[in-house]
Amino acid sequence: MILRVRDLSVRLGGSHILQGVTFDVPPSGVTALLGRNGVGKTTTLRAVLGEVPATGSVEFGGDPVLGRPTHKLVRSGLGYVPEDRCVFGGLTVAENLRLAVRGADPDYDTVHELFPELRARAGQRAGTLSGGQQQMVAIARVLLNRNRLLLVDEPTKGLAPAVVSAVAAVLSRVAEQVPILLVEQNLAVVRRLAAGAVVLEAGQVAWTGAASDLLGDAGRTRTLLGVGRA
Amino acid sequence: MSTVILLTLTGLGLAALYFLIASGLSLVFGLAGVLNFAHGLFLSVGAYATWWAEPHWGLAVAVPVGIAAGAATGALVEVVLIRPLYKRPTEQVLVTVGLSLAGVALLQSVWGADPRTFPRPAWASEVTTIGSAQVPDDRFLLIGTAVVVLLALLTFLHRTRYGLIIRAGVENRDMVSALGIDVRRAFTLVFTIGGALAGTAGVLGGMYFGSVSPGQGASLLIFAFIVVVIGGLGSVTGSAVAAVVVGLLQQFVNYYGAAGAGDVSVVALLALVLLLRPSGLARTAVTA
Numbered sequence A: 001m002i003l004r005v006r007d008l009s010v011r012l013g014g015s016h017i018l019q020g021v022t023f024d025v026p027p028s029g030v031t032a033l034l035g036r037n038g039v040g041k042t043t044t045l046r047a048v049l050g051e052v053p054a055t056g057s058v059e060f061g062g063d064p065v066l067g068r069p070t071h072k073l074v075r076s077g078l079g080y081v082p083e084d085r086c087v088f089g090g091l092t093v094a095e096n097l098r099l100a101v102r103g104a105d106p107d108y109d110t111v112h113e114l115f116p117e118l119r120a121r122a123g124q125r126a127g128t129l130s131g132g133q134q135q136m137v138a139i140a141r142v143l144l145n146r147n148r149l150l151l152v153d154e155p156t157k158g159l160a161p162a163v164v165s166a167v168a169a170v171l172s173r174v175a176e177q178v179p180i181l182l183v184e185q186n187l188a189v190v191r192r193l194a195a196g197a198v199v200l201e202a203g204q205v206a207w208t209g210a211a212s213d214l215l216g217d218a219g220r221t222r223t224l225l226g227v228g229r230a
Numbered sequence B: 001m002s003t004v005i006l007l008t009l010t011g012l013g014l015a016a017l018y019f020l021i022a023s024g025l026s027l028v029f030g031l032a033g034v035l036n037f038a039h040g041l042f043l044s045v046g047a048y049a050t051w052w053a054e055p056h057w058g059l060a061v062a063v064p065v066g067i068a069a070g071a072a073t074g075a076l077v078e079v080v081l082i083r084p085l086y087k088r089p090t091e092q093v094l095v096t097v098g099l100s101l102a103g104v105a106l107l108q109s110v111w112g113a114d115p116r117t118f119p120r121p122a123w124a125s126e127v128t129t130i131g132s133a134q135v136p137d138d139r140f141l142l143i144g145t146a147v148v149v150l151l152a153l154l155t156f157l158h159r160t161r162y163g164l165i166i167r168a169g170v171e172n173r174d175m176v177s178a179l180g181i182d183v184r185r186a187f188t189l190v191f192t193i194g195g196a197l198a199g200t201a202g203v204l205g206g207m208y209f210g211s212v213s214p215g216q217g218a219s220l221l222i223f224a225f226i227v228v229v230i231g232g233l234g235s236v237t238g239s240a241v242a243a244v245v246v247g248l249l250q251q252f253v254n255y256y257g258a259a260g261a262g263d264v265s266v267v268a269l270l271a272l273v274l275l276l277r278p279s280g281l282a283r284t285a286v287t288a
Ligand SMILES: Nc1ncnc2c1ncn2[C@@H]1O[C@H](COP(=O)(O)OP(=O)(O)OP(=O)(O)O)[C@@H](O)[C@H]1O
Pocket: A012, A013, A015, A017, A035, A036, A037, A038, A039, A040, A041, A042, A043, A044, A083
């Protein structure tokens, strides 16, 4: 297992948001982290990264990581594509990418191959990019470096259908090289990419198993995710 | 006409001082989120260091000593007092306020409350005739230094890796960390730069006023804070523009209006900007 999360608890602003979350992420393929809005998916990722204080234990590649500074953890090979992209709007596309480079030989080849548009828009301020283009920048930032795991939070949120499938295609290619823990609301994308699934409910893990078992069962999908059909 | 020229250049000279203080203040707040009331202390330390060093080694050495003393104070304050309190902003403000009061008291106990005569290069005491106006040369020293500092800061922010980190950090610190960058090191760096710039302002202010006193930093700091808010938090260019506006406004209103009206007009301008453009002239906190 590349990531082992045990009994992860987070309290924020007086509320107990995560109450003992436990799950594993295997060292290959895509694992989906699912659940209704506000259930704590983003908080789980941020707790793993050390952006919010948490108790319990998290092991990344066998090393305990809770309490380590975020930047050190990231440098040890954990890539993060946050919800809402968080590109730096005042910086150009090229500057956004340059900032993300960690090692001596960044993989610009892959980035330019997957996102030729970013090369053409290198000098454009990231704040003026479309949502889909900003998502490309956010994903490109983690592709520049060698990672052992990617945490990707709702990469298709707010994107047009054609862009959603383009993003899914990119993630599917990326997942051949590096495992991904993917938060995703679009169940068609989950179906296409994810092998395993972890479902959060009321601050705890309500279900774990194969993504196909979850999505193949309409009743289970409805009770766990509150949606009818994938 | 000669009055207008003199007022303009004096206003710009004052603007230069405001800019040197405000740009550091603005970067420190924009990046680290610290409202640094001790910034005036960095200025006083710089000024006193130069004043103290000049009789020993001459002005050519004493000026860099003053700037370095400001920088060292900035770095020390960040590492020792501010860093343990990043998660506690209220305590942080209290610490910087306390430090500025304690610093003034310390300077007073060592060198007394009275102004001390400050050294200046001989040429800065001359005057240059522009049109019909006799303009003291120290104005050009102030303005020239501020322009050089502005260009150097912008080059640093736009051409270096650390500049990139600072500009990004002003927008979103957490995301900079999430890219694997130790953003705290950039905090120390902006405090150091801010300290150096405040030290420079202290030295130039000493030359301009002809003296240095323990409270000098604190009174300049008030206007620098106004400049920061008008210019937009985290924006160096915004600080420069706002400093010019504030400096000129203050000079002209003080001369043509009643005594003290200049300061009132600056506060009125602040209120107006907050009403019309709450995030300052730069609007988005982009460190351009
Ligand atoms: N800093 C905070 N202070 C207080 N409450 C917070 C904080 N951050 C998140 N929360 C709360 O924690 C809960 C979980 O939020 P989180 O963003 O993790 O949900 P999510 O599962 O990612 O939701 P979504 O699908 O809408 O993105 C929410 O109820 C949210 O309001």
